Amino acid sequence: MARLEIAIGKLRLRTPLIAVSGIFGIEYRQLLPELRGIGGVVAKSVTLRPRTGNPEPKIIETPAGLLNSIGLQNPGIKGFLSEQLPNLRVLEVPIIVSVAGSNIAEYVRCCRMLADRDEIDAIELNLSCPNVETGLDFGSDPKALYRLVSRVRKAVPHQTLIAKLTPNITDIALPAQAAVDAGVQAISLINTLRAMAIDLQTARPKLGNKVGGLSGRAVHPVAVYMVYRCYTACCRKNDIPIIGMGGVCSGEDAIELILAGASAVGIGTAMFRDPAIFQKVAEGLRKYLEDQGKDKISDIVGLAARS
C-alpha cells in the first residue's frame, strides 16, 4: 500500500495534508472525529499583543471563492499559549504556529516565546503583513523579508521555520529565494489574493474593511502556477520543501499541487463546507499513487516540472 507519511525538516506528518491557518481555532476540539486524514495543523496567526480585528462583515462568499478581511484578530501570544494551544493539542498531530507582526522586533519576541514550548513543532511566518517602516508587506519586499527571517532564524536557531508567501507580487520566486537564503526549512504558498466586492444597492464595499483577500476554488490555478514557479526557480535546487495551498477541494486538486512541486498540501476554505475533507483527499492521494505504481508522495513531487 502506498505510504502518505512525509517529513519537512524535523516535522513528521502522517499525511501530507495540513489544516491551514485562520480557518478554525477552538473548533478543532469539537471537530476531532471528522479530522481523520489530517497530517498537521497551522494555528491562526498570533501577534505579540491582542487584536480585535476589522469591522464586520469579515467574510463574504463570491463566485467560486471566499473573500475575507479578519484583521489578524487574536488573543495575543500570551492568550494563545494559555487558551488556544491546549485545544490544538487534542489533534495529536504536529502543531505549527503562524506568527504575524508589524515590525521585526514583534516577530522575534513572539517566536522566542513559542520556541520555549515543547508542544509547538514549527513556526510559520505570515509575511502578508505590512511593515510599519515601509508600508509594504514583508512578503512583497524581498530585502525586508530577508532581514526579518534572518533575525528570527538567529533568535530561534533550533525551531523549524516556514515562510508563508503572498501571491500579491509580480514574481513570487524572489521572496521565495530570500526566505531560503535566510534559512527557512520550508515555504508555504499561497496566501489570499487581494480582492474586493461591492454591494450594488448600498454602493458600499461588502467587507467592513472595504478590501480583503480571496481564497477558495477560484484561486487554485494561481496556486498551481506559483508552486511550480517557486519549485523550478528556487526550491528544487535548494532542496527546500513547499507546502502548497489554494482552493484545494479534492484529491485531484492536491495531486495537481504536488505534481507542480509541493511536498505537502494545505486545505483551508474547503474545511468550512466539509471538515471531513482530509480523509477524502488522503484516499484520493493514495489511490492515485497506487494507480501510477508509486510507493510514496516524494515519487511524484514536481513530476510536472521534469524536462
Next chain:
Amino acid sequence: MILWGLLRGREFLRAGATAVAVGTANFVNPETGRTLVEGLGEALRRMGCARALDLVGRLEVA
C-alpha cells in the same frame, strides 16, 4: 453566467470603471454583450441614473 456577468458589470462601474470589457464569457454565450447592455440599462433606470457615467466611482467608502 449571464446574471453573474450583469452583477459584475455594475460592480465594476461602482468601483470606478468607465467601461466594462467582456472576454471569456463570450465563449459560453456569444450574446453576453447584448444581455449585459440590456441588463445594465434596466439597472440604471432603477437606480435613477440617466447615463452609465453617473454610476462611475459612486462607491461610498466614508
